[in-house]
Amino acid sequence: LETIKLLKKQHPGLRIGLTSLGLGGAAAAADLAAAGLDRVRLLVDTLDAATAEKIYAWIRPGKKNLVLAKAVAQLLEEQSRTVQAMVAAGVAVGICTTIYPGLNAHQAVIIAETMAGLGAGEMELLPFVLPENPQADTPSAATRVHMAEIGKLTSRYLVTRTRQVE
Secondary structure (H helix, E strand, C coil): CHHHHHHHHHCCCCCCEEEECCCCHHHHHHHHHHHCCCEEEEECCCCCHHHHHHHCCCCCCCCCCCCHHHHHHHHHHHHHHHHHHHHHCCCEEEEEEEECCCCCHHHHHHHHHHHHHHCCCEEEEEECCCCCCCCCCCCCCCCHHHHHHHHHHHCCCCEEEECCCC
16 A cells, blocks of 8 residues: 555556455455556456366465365455455456466356456457476367457457457
């Protein structure tokens, strides 16, 4: 908060953004807006607990990790509350979703529709890229075709930018 306040004091026209999973965001929304936060980008890869457990190896909502199932439930609940609280505080909200074919690609439209309904205004789609040494259970890489099709569908609900597969 102090950093945002100092930046706004020194550079009043500077637009300040924050990227987050959204944990604790609802509680901090009013203070962040009062300090001068203009925009938040939330990383929302799914709205489904079972899918989240496949995407995330761990989630640390505080000072220590929780059992994944409990942490996932908390994450999904707090993300929705954070969108609403940030919008209510006057902070623009964008959603960033990594597309994991076979895991969450089919959920992107539901994410867009739900987040738009909560007040988000835009969405950025990122393709999952295979790591250098993939594990046996590593999802497939997203293709240009995946990304283009999903971008068309999500743009019915949110202004959508699609990062292309390199």
